[in-house]
Amino acid sequence: MTSVHTPSVALSKYRDQHFKGSRHEQERLLRLTSTLYIGNLSFYTTEEQIHELFSRCGDIRRIVMGLDKFKKTPCGFCFVEYYARDDAESAMRYINGTRLDDRIVRVDWDAGFVEGRQYGRGKSGGQVRDEYRQDHDLGRGGYGKMVQMGQLGANMRDS
Amino acid sequence: MNRRRAYEDDGDFYGERSRKRRRVSENQEMEERLETLILRVGENSSSSLESNLEGLVSVLESDLGNFRSKILRILSECPIKMPEKCTIYSTMVGLMNAKNYNFGGEFVDHMVKTFKESLKQCRWDAARYALRFLSDLVNCHVISTNSLLQLLDNMVDAANEDSVPQVRRDWYVFAVLSTLPWVGRELYEKKESALENLLVRIEVFLNKRTKKHHNSLRVWSVDAPHPQEEYLDCLWAQIRKLRQDNWAEKHIPRPYLAFDSVLCEALQHNLPLIHPPPHQDSFEYPMPWVVYRMFDYTDCPAGPILPGAHSIERFLIEEHLHSIIEAHHWERKDCAANLLNLSYKDKIPLEYCIVEVIFAELFKMPTPRYLDICYGSILIELCKLQPSKMPQVLAQATEILFMRIDSMNTSCFDRFANWFSYHLSNFQFRWSWDDWDSCLLLEPEHPRPKFIEEVLLKCLRLSYHDRFKEMMPETYSKLIPKPPMPTYKYTMEGAASLPGTATAHKLVVAIRQKCTPEDVLNELKDLPNPRETSENDMVESTFNPLKIDVFVQTLLNLGSKSFSHTFAAISKFHLVFKTLAETEEAQICILHNVFELWVNHQQMMVVIIDKLLKTQIVECSAVATWVFSKEMVGEFTKMYLWEILHLTIKKMNQHVTKLSKELSDAKERLDRNAESSSSESEEETAPAGTDAVTPQRRRKKPIGDNADKPTEEQVERMEEKLEAAYVDQKRLFLIIFQRFIMILSEHLVKCDTDGRDYDTDWYRWTVGRLQQVFMMHHEQVKKYSSTLESLLFTSDIDPHILDVFHQFTALRS
Numbered sequence: 023m024t025s026v027h028t029p030s031v032a033l034s035k036y037r038d039q040h041f042k043g044s045r046h047e048q049e050r051l052l053r054l055t056s057t058l059y060i061g062n063l064s065f066y067t068t069e070e071q072i073h074e075l076f077s078r079c080g081d082i083r084r085i086v087m088g089l090d091k092f093k094k095t096p097c098g099f100c101f102v103e104y105y106a107r108d109d110a111e112s113a114m115r116y117i118n119g120t121r122l123d124d125r126i127v128r129v130d131w132d133a134g135f136v137e138g139r140q141y142g143r144g145k146s147g148g149q150v151r152d153e154y155r156q157d158h159d160l161g162r163g164g165y166g167k168m169v170q171m172g173q174l175g176a177n178m179r180d181s
Numbered sequence: 182m183n184r185r186r187a188y189e190d191d192g193d194f195y196g197e198r199s200r201k202r203r204r205v206s207e208n209q210e211m212e213e214r215l216e217t218l219i220l221r222v223g224e225n226s227s228s229s230l231e232s233n234l235e236g237l238v239s240v241l242e243s244d245l246g247n248f249r250s251k252i253l254r255i256l257s258e259c260p261i262k263m264p265e266k267c268t269i270y271s272t273m274v275g276l277m278n279a280k281n282y283n284f285g286g287e288f289v290d291h292m293v294k295t296f297k298e299s300l301k302q303c304r305w306d307a308a309r310y311a312l313r314f315l316s317d318l319v320n321c322h323v324i325s326t327n328s329l330l331q332l333l334d335n336m337v338d339a340a341n342e343d344s345v346p347q348v349r350r351d352w353y354v355f356a357v358l359s360t361l362p363w364v365g366r367e368l369y370e371k372k373e374s375a376l377e378n379l380l381v382r383i384e385v386f387l388n389k390r391t392k393k394h395h396n397s398l399r400v401w402s403v404d405a406p407h408p409q410e411e412y413l414d415c416l417w418a419q420i421r422k423l424r425q426d427n428w429a430e431k432h433i434p435r436p437y438l439a440f441d442s443v444l445c446e447a448l449q450h451n452l453p454l455i456h457p458p459p460h461q462d463s464f465e466y467p468m469p470w471v472v473y474r475m476f477d478y479t480d481c482p483a484g485p486i487l488p489g490a491h492s493i494e495r496f497l498i499e500e501h502l503h504s505i506i507e508a509h510h511w512e513r514k515d516c517a518a519n520l521l522n523l524s525y526k527d528k529i530p531l532e533y534c535i536v537e538v539i540f541a542e543l544f545k546m547p548t549p550r551y552l553d554i555c556y557g558s559i560l561i562e563l564c565k566l567q568p569s570k571m572p573q574v575l576a577q578a579t580e581i582l583f584m585r586i587d588s589m590n591t592s593c594f595d596r597f598a599n600w601f602s603y604h605l606s607n608f609q610f611r612w613s614w615d616d617w618d619s620c621l622l623l624e625p626e627h628p629r630p631k632f633i634e635e636v637l638l639k640c641l642r643l644s645y646h647d648r649f650k651e652m653m654p655e656t657y658s659k660l661i662p663k664p665p666m667p668t669y670k671y672t673m674e675g676a677a678s679l680p681g682t683a684t685a686h687k688l689v690v691a692i693r694q695k696c697t698p699e700d701v702l703n704e705l706k707d708l709p710n711p712r713e714t715s716e717n718d719m720v721e722s723t724f725n726p727l728k729i730d731v732f733v734q735t736l737l738n739l740g741s742k743s744f745s746h747t748f749a750a751i752s753k754f755h756l757v758f759k760t761l762a763e764t765e766e767a768q769i770c771i772l773h774n775v776f777e778l779w780v781n782h783q784q785m786m787v788v789i790i791d792k793l794l795k796t797q798i799v800e801c802s803a804v805a806t807w808v809f810s811k812e813m814v815g816e817f818t819k820m821y822l823w824e825i826l827h828l829t830i831k832k833m834n835q836h837v838t839k840l841s842k843e844l845s846d847a848k849e850r851l852d853r854n855a856e857s858s859s860s861e862s863e864e865e866t867a868p869a870g871t872d873a874v875t876p877q878r879r880r881k882k883p884i885g886d887n888a889d890k891p892t893e894e895q896v897e898r899m900e901e902k903l904e905a906a907y908v909d910q911k912r913l914f915l916i917i918f919q920r921f922i923m924i925l926s927e928h929l930v931k932c933d934t935d936g937r938d939y940d941t942d943w944y945r946w947t948v949g950r951l952q953q954v955f956m957m958h959h960e961q962v963k964k965y966s967s968t969l970e971s972l973l974f975t976s977d978i979d980p981h982i983l984d985v986f987h988q989f990t991a992l993r994s
Contacts, residue, residue: 074642078554116558
């Protein structure tokens with residue numbers, strides 16, 4: 023399969039702010055990479071489930087589960103690395119925006135996994151988005167961390 | 182939408198044209214605008230197609246002076262890239278020709294060149310679209326009827342050549358037949374007897390044609406309720422029906438009819454004499470296919486009627502939908518939107534046509550043209566875009582497929598199960614299972630309960646075991662998979678009596694304390710070899726099945742938490758695996774132990790074996806032998822076992838492909854180097870090794886090339902490696918096919934002597950799997966056809982088995 027450049031495989035607006043290197047270098051890597059960032063997973067979604075879905079696009083080199091920095095439990099994201107760029111492109115085309123474990127998953131290019139990146143970057147150990155979230159999301163530990171803290175405070179005042 | 186806006190901008194262009202023309206520097210911009218105008222003509226706009234065409238033609242005519250070659254190029258590319266707009270472009274060329282006869286002539290030459298080039302380059306669809314366009318130019322009075330008939334006649338001549346592959350001959354007839362819906366009426370009116378003559382020649386050809394390949398391409402083995410027709414037979418029936426209707430069809434829009442008064446005044450050109458390029462061994466032709474049908478008009482509720490199987494409209498709609506999928510398969514959302522926006526949508530039950538065409542692609546034999554998940558994701562988008570109709574039609578289709586699954590071929594059975602589980606996982610696993618519970622009374626090996634069992638296993642992989650409680654009625658309990666947990670015998674009841682238990686427990690402690698691979702080998706050292714006490718005394722191998730048992734099961738159980746844990750364990754103790762499993766027999770023993778531990782977790786088995794292959798702990802041939810081993814008899818009809826076999830074959834194929842690519846690259850570099858170094862030596866005067874004075878450019882190039890350049894010796898070694906890989910690959914296929922022949926022959930003979938019917942569920946699954954190996958890996962297997970024929974598929978084996986092989990070879994004959 024020869025790769026064709028169409029919108030679903032274009033780079034998104036997101037850039038990893040912790041990338042070590044120039045923006046130019048980062049974008050060069052994003053255009054060559056066979057690694058994907060997978061987001062909006064449930065905390066309960068396992069590596070096995072991810073493997074089953076993503077292997078439908080090609081042979082997977084490895085999956086790195088995103089973990090809570092402190093609890094070392096899954097916190098709703100992972101990296102999927104394919105052997106071939108074409109297969110990663112297929113995942114961008116056919117899996118991004120479809121469901122896994124009843125959740126719409128986000129698939130995006132990643133410049134390549136580096137040790138340490140498997141951990142959540144939020145203050146509480148999970149992903150930053152789970153710090154500030156206002157909604158209740160059962161698959162991601164209920165309310166966002168800030169809201170939970172606030173409620174906790176409120177409860178304590180009440181009692 | 183952007184498209185719309187762009188079109189409106191183009192509308193302004195007519196008015197601003199003269200002003201812009203003054204600026205010569207904008208030539209490039211002009212060219213781009215012309216291109217956009219031509220590409221977009223016929224898309225939704227507020228004004229009529231006729232006035233758009235007239236406007237565009239006058240623009241092009243006045244710009245011919247400056248942009249002649251550009252216009253020629255674009256106009257000849259469009260009908261090939263957008264075959265659905267063929268008649269729009271032929272009208273344009275017709276109007277141009279009426280105004281400017283010379284341009285018409287140039288265009289015909291250009292198009293003929295495109296046609297011939299496509300034939301030479303084996304771009305068969307492009308050639309067919311070019312031929313269609315040339316034919317349609319007859320309708321627009323650009324090309325003479327006689328000269329087109331001459332071309333079609335020459336193509337039928339090509340179909341009647343001797344000693345060329347049948348696939349080539351078939352293609353020429355297919356190309357002629359599939360162009361007739363466009364030009365049949367014109368030929369009938371002007372040259373009826375010549376057309377009849379052409380058709381008679383085609384009929385003679387079709388009657389003589391062999392169709393050995395037909396059965397292996399069928400989705401179902403039976404023809405009720407819808408026959409699975411061979412593609413040329415079906416098209417021939419449709420063309421005959423069209424002839425009966427005096428060549429009147431209702432699907433193709435024909436904008437040129439509105440311009441008849443202009444066009445009939447135009448002078449026509451004669452096509453030059455065109456002879457199809459002779460066959461070369463390197464030419465690859467399209468493989469034959471069957472026309473997939475799952476609906477007829479009785480399936481569709483009130484509304485527009487689905488055209489009959491032999492109406493030409495059905496062919497035209499299907500071809501149109503297939504070409505939309507081809508054009509948009511990179512973007513599933515665009516693809517779904519374009520399918521639902523088919524120009525003919527109000528006159529047909531569109532959702533049914535779309536679903537039928539998508540399943541036609543998914544079930545295409547030998548392999549679908551795109552990934553299974555591409556079709557699955559398009560179906561999801563269709564359901565989202567058309568939530569009031571599409572999910573129901575899709576559910577109806579699923580129901581039909583399930584009802585007909587008894588006779589579905591095994592490759593399609595797998596694709597169907599994979600798609601359905603994936604689709605369910607995108608729709609909360611909701612399905613009216615109760616409707617299917619009558620299948621629970623059938624034998625477990627029957628395709629219906631089997632299908633549900635396999636779908637549930639796949640659903641388990643995509644979700645989790647507890648989900649079944651909400652998702653499945655209790656009546657289905659016997660089909661629900663066991664929880665995917667390891668079965669570790671060394672901690673189970675009765676473990677004390679096992680010879681390896683004590684060592685296994687010590688090993689657990691050692692591995693938990695982060696011991697080295699050497700420590701593990703040390704722990705295993707004292708385990709007795711059960712083989713030495715038996716009659717195998719003489720065997721000199723170090724292979725000890727008890728060591729393998731204790732090590733493999735204990736290690737993998739410790740890593741059972743996830744794939745990552747398992748992979749980490751395998752990679753850390755790679756040395757132990759390699760030490761314990763030098764022989765193929767020992768490797769098979771590893772596989773047995775993986776199976777024993779993970780019997781309830783198929784996906785785990787698949788990924789572990791994949792990992793064992795990648796890390797070269799087991800060889801492909803060991804996996805193949807294991808699949809057919811006695812221990813796996815109970816698993817033999819389960820999908821996952823074949824998933825394992827196919828991934829093994831794919832590994833081997835990839836290895837061969839990689840080595841052969843490396844070799845051809847190296848050879849190319851060697852050749853290129855031989856040339857460039859000779860030319861280099863002429864200009865390069867400074868002796869090698871002198872630096873500083875040599876200009877950098879000159880110095881760098883030869884050094885770079887030399888670093889790149891492989892030596893003759895290296896290339897030779899690569900050749901040897903590739904040869905060895907071919908030997909391995911051939912051996913793998915021989916093992917697999919030989920095992921198939923053995924078990925199938927045994928079954929047939931046994932049934933014969935016992936006076937039982939051989940046609941059991943097991944037999945059908947097994948023949949189906951044999952077929953699947955041929956089909957899925959046909960590109961690779963075909964290299965060994967003659968070896969297979971002389972060594973395995975010899976005339977003395979049972980005709981049922983031999984037939985599968987002959988169907989395979991007929992695919993390209």
